[in-house]
Amino acid sequence: MNELAIRGADVPTLDVASIRAEFPILSRQVHGRPLVYLDNAATSQTPRRVIEAFDDYYGRYNANIHRGLHTLADEATAAFEGTRETVRGFLNAAEGREIIFTRGTTEAINLVANAWGRANLGAGDEVLISRLEHHSNIVPWQLLARELGFTIKVIPVDERGVLDLDAYRALLGERTRLVAVNHVSNAFGTVNPVKEMAALAHAHGALILVDGAQATPHQEVDVRDIDADFYAFSGHKVYGPTGVGVLYGKAALLEAMPPWQGGGEMISTVSFEAGTTFAEIPHKFEAGTPAIAEVIALGEALRWTTGVGLAAIGAWEQRLLERATAAVSRIDGLRILGTAPGKAGVLSFVVDGAHAQDIGLLIDQLGVAIRTGHHCAQPLLAQFGVDATCRASFAAYNTLDEIDTFAEALERVIGMVR
Numbered sequence: 001m002n003e004l005a006i007r008g009a010d011v012p013t014l015d016v017a018s019i020r021a022e023f024p025i026l027s028r029q030v031h032g033r034p035l036v037y038l039d040n041a042a043t044s045q046t047p048r049r050v051i052e053a054f055d056d057y058y059g060r061y062n063a064n065i066h067r068g069l070h071t072l073a074d075e076a077t078a079a080f081e082g083t084r085e086t087v088r089g090f091l092n093a094a095e096g097r098e099i100i101f102t103r104g105t106t107e108a109i110n111l112v113a114n115a116w117g118r119a120n121l122g123a124g125d126e127v128l129i130s131r132l133e134h135h136s137n138i139v140p141w142q143l144l145a146r147e148l149g150f151t152i153k154v155i156p157v158d159e160r161g162v163l164d165l166d167a168y169r170a171l172l173g174e175r176t177r178l179v180a181v182n183h184v185s186n187a188f189g190t191v192n193p194v195k196e197m198a199a200l201a202h203a204h205g206a207l208i209l210v211d212g213a214q215a216t217p218h219q220e221v222d223v224r225d226i227d228a229d230f231y232a233f234s235g236h237k238v239y240g241p242t243g244v245g246v247l248y249g250k251a252a253l254l255e256a257m258p259p260w261q262g263g264g265e266m267i268s269t270v271s272f273e274a275g276t277t278f279a280e281i282p283h284k285f286e287a288g289t290p291a292i293a294e295v296i297a298l299g300e301a302l303r304w305t306t307g308v309g310l311a312a313i314g315a316w317e318q319r320l321l322e323r324a325t326a327a328v329s330r331i332d333g334l335r336i337l338g339t340a341p342g343k344a345g346v347l348s349f350v351v352d353g354a355h356a357q358d359i360g361l362l363i364d365q366l367g368v369a370i371r372t373g374h375h376c377a378q379p380l381l382a383q384f385g386v387d388a389t390c391r392a393s394f395a396a397y398n399t400l401d402e403i404d405t406f407a408e409a410l411e412r413v414i415g416m417v418r
């Protein structure tokens with residue numbers, strides 16, 4: 001069941017005007033016009049309280065965590081570990097030690113590949129990924145497959161950008177060790193039935209890694225309900241800072257995995273004579289000084305997001321998507337890519353006789369920020385015979401007026417390049 005499709009009367013509506021007032025960047029001008037920021041799938045903007053978390057940390061209690069015995073170190077450690085608890089609640093994980101801080105989704109996937117993959121994959125094994133994947137859920141597996149000799153199999157998508165579940169069932173077999181799929185596609189917005197996919201993977205004795213980079217900003221995620229073995233997301237797409245993300249892993253799996261990076265923080269004892277023993281999870285996977293301020297600010301971002309309410313955010317973005325879809329559909333020669341039912345707030349399109357790059361550059365001159373390019377999903381775009389699309393993607397603070405401004409600006413620039 002696609003959660004984004006569920007929009008009952010009980011979903012609270014957003015007070016978009018007061019939400020906007022919390023984001024300082026939204027009042028700036030670009031090329032003399034009010035900024036219309038529709039590149040949220042790449043990076044969302046941050047509310048004031050997230051920005052203030054940095055000021056507070058560096059102005060009041062900047063100190064390295066875990067090993068200090070002084071007041072500042074204690075305060076920093078408490079705030080850092082407090083975010084771990086916030087993330088645990090955000091994902092409904094069973095325990096805080098199942099939450100590992102990383103640089104982002106990319107590093108979280110690389111962690112699974114290098115720690116779990118190296119210990120568990122070899123020649124004859126199969127890893128299933130999908131054609132909808134971001135490069136960060138393709139390339140780590142390709143790099144490892146080259147070394148270890150396992151095979152990567154690809155779940156196909158149909159002309160709407162929907163995963164072919166019959167093909168998925170047929171690809172699952174006794175050699176399948178891992179299924180690695182995104183929860184929501186960044187290029188097309190498709191919401192994948194990851195709970196059903198997890199049950200099928202488990203029935204074949206395989207694990208499932210879910211890339212949640214595009215799901216966590218738009219819908220409530222419950223890793224225990226999905227029964228995900230691993231779940232990854234990035235702070236900067238959920239109203240938080242860059243440079244920080246999360247890997248959730250089931251405790252028993254994380255405990256059995258070897259470390260992947262060595263250094264301080266991740267050890268129990270180090271000896272030239274007796275060798276090194278490792279810390280318990282999650283610290284075993286957090287070598288070196290982490291991005292302390294970013295982690296603390298991520299906690300603020302997640303509290304802000306859940307305070308507004310993900311059901312309300314998702315429902316509002318659906319209204320924005322409907323308005324934008326209706327407006328651009330009137331444009332001659334415009335083709336929307338990604339038409340999955342119940343998709344998230346992502347609108348990808350190409351225009352006959354107008355290259356995406358030109359549209360992106362010109363519409364920026366009108367103050368509108370959209371993304372153009374391959375969206376790190378080249379295999380997906382190749383299936384649709386294009387090397388780039390324009391993508392508008394929505395967040396809690398976007399307004400219906402902004403959608404209208406975007407649609408008018410788009411018509412204008414298409415008229416200029418054609």
Ligand code: PMP
Pocket residue numbers: 041042103104105106107134136137182184185186211213214234245376
């Ligand atoms: N997966 C998906 C679906 C994404 O949209 C992105 C970011 N565009 C990533 C992974 C990578 O995230 P990051 O760059 O924050 O590591």
